Amino acid sequence: MFRRIVSLYQNLYKTSSISSSSLSSREIYSRMKQLMDSKEYKKTLDFFDQQSHSCTDFEINLALKACISLNEYQCGMNIQKTLSQNSLNNPYIQATLIQFYSESFISSITQLLLDCDLVMSIMLTITNKSNYIYATMLKGLISNNMPTKVLDLFDEMNIKSNQAILTVLFGACSRVTNDRAMKIGRKLLNQMPKNFLNDNKLLTSAINMLMRFGDVRSAENLFQMIQKRT
Structure with missing residues (x-):
């Protein structure tokens, strides 16, 4: 009886191992995504370690x-x-x-x-380099309290900034508040596409920047734009 139980257990273990090792990349991704969505990050990494040989x-x-x-x-x-x-x-x-x-x-x-x-x-x-790549980098520099490096990286950018990037750049300018930051911030604001004015988060960042620059009148004008839409 004992041997039979052991045999059944071994067969079950083998079946489980084969099933686990034969998962497709789509199945692996689906399982990892479920764990991530459930905020079970440790289990996500444990599962990844088990299936790393099949991961894309x-x-x-x-x-x-x-x-x-x-x-x-x-x-x-x-x-x-x-x-x-x-x-x-x-x-x-x-x-x-x-x-x-x-x-x-x-x-x-x-x-x-x-x-x-x-x-x-x-x-x-x-x-x-895409806007997404630059936005990720700029947000990382800001979170590490490196606004000057944000402006340095901006000088190297050769693509037009989207709303996410402009929001970070305005935030960096408001922290640095030297002549360089004021020049960059005002230029970006003046050249900003009109359709960006519908982005409240972007406008809030710009208003904060202008207030830090001491340009209260321009900040009030932007604030009134938000008020008119609400």
């Missing part, structure tokens, strides 16, 4: 996002080290890596400066 860039990207949510710095570093060049060239993974290195959970200033260098090195490897 989609699953790798989810694993990196789980690392961000858990502040699992070393785990994220380990995942990055295993990435192929093709994966490193994936724009979604690039954006997530930039977010990973830019997150403010890194407590050591020395480590933080090192990570900024890593972020910049990732940026240099990206041939076609």
